[in-house]
Every structure is written in C-alpha cells, then in structure tokens.
Amino acid sequence: MGVSPAARVAVFASGSGTNLEALLTALETHPAAEIALVVSDRDRAFALERASRRGVATAIVTPDDWGAIIELLETHAIDWVVLAGYLRIIPPAVVQRYRGRMLNIHPALLPKFGGTGMYGERVHAAVLEAGESESGATVHLVDELYDHGPIVAQRRVKVQPDDTPQRLAARVLEVEHELLPEVVIAATEGRIRIEGDRAWITDE
C-alpha cells in the first residue's frame, strides 16, 4: 500500500488567527494534513498575514462572492474546512458539499453559550454572568445552524473566583490551541466517526 497524500485543509478566519497559527505549527511536522488555503471575509484579518508569512495561499471572500467559495475550494482541492474564528454563516450549499468534512471551534462548552451573537468576549462574559463553575472549548462538525452540529471533542477549563471575561478567554484560548490541532489531525487521518447527531474520535 502506498502512502496517502496529505489531506488539504482550508482554514476560514476573520480575526487574529492564533488557532490558525497553532494548526500551522502542529501540521508542519505531521504528514496527514497540510493547510493549503486560508480564507477570510476581511482584508485586515491578521490570520491572512500569518498565512502569507508561512507561504500559504490566501483568499478574501465577502458575502457578495458567496457563489465563488465552492469553486475556490475545488480549485485548491480542499478536503477539509476548518472554521477558526470565522464570523460569517457558511452558505448552505458549502455546508452541504462539505458535510462531515467541516469543523468549527467555539470557546465554550456547547450547546451552552453558542448561537448568534455569541462570539469573542461576549461568550466569556455570559459564562461568568451565569455563575458557571466551568467553561471550555468545543470542536464540532458544521451543519446549517450557527454553533450547531455533532460535537467531536470538548476540553474543560475551570472558572476562577476572580475571573474576568478577558482572563477566562485567555485560558480557554490556550486549550483551544491544543484541542483544534488534535481534532484536525484525527479528522484528516479518518478517525472521526459520525452517527446521527453524535460524533467521536477513534484511536484506529
């Protein structure tokens, strides 16, 4: 049997791209996958700069060009799409095309603290406001609804008595940087199983 070619991953990011950076670093030494494209909806997203520094192709796609996304992904022969801080809803046609092959990372323990308007510090402020004793990060498969779809993996973070949204965000981000590469590597190695609305990672 020959060696399988590396799975080609596109990362969608609207912001700073620290999760993208963690993925780029993790995949550098991993043969199963490579980041082949970074897509943003904003030309000022620092994620684009991170991609360019590493010689990764970039594209800016605004809602006016939604129709172009599938063609773009096909041109770059993308196998998996990873949403890492992407602040737009993915058009249903793209969700359909990449069903079971599109992941999103969210900075809370879904299904709590997700949905429209739940992004950035608002998530962590809501967690503190609700008096939760723990929060964390979730990676899930993407479906047509925002922050919805089978959860693949979660990692917990304890809420501290003196937490502010900023402090909690920083600790959750640290675990995101471990969790996302682990899940993307498992995904591209074909180790994600999906049954109905459940998903999990196998060791095989």
Ligand code: GRF
């Ligand atoms: C992360 O907290 C991620 O969970 C959320 O958006 C944030 C992106 O952060 N979806 P970064 O741009 O990767 O630093």
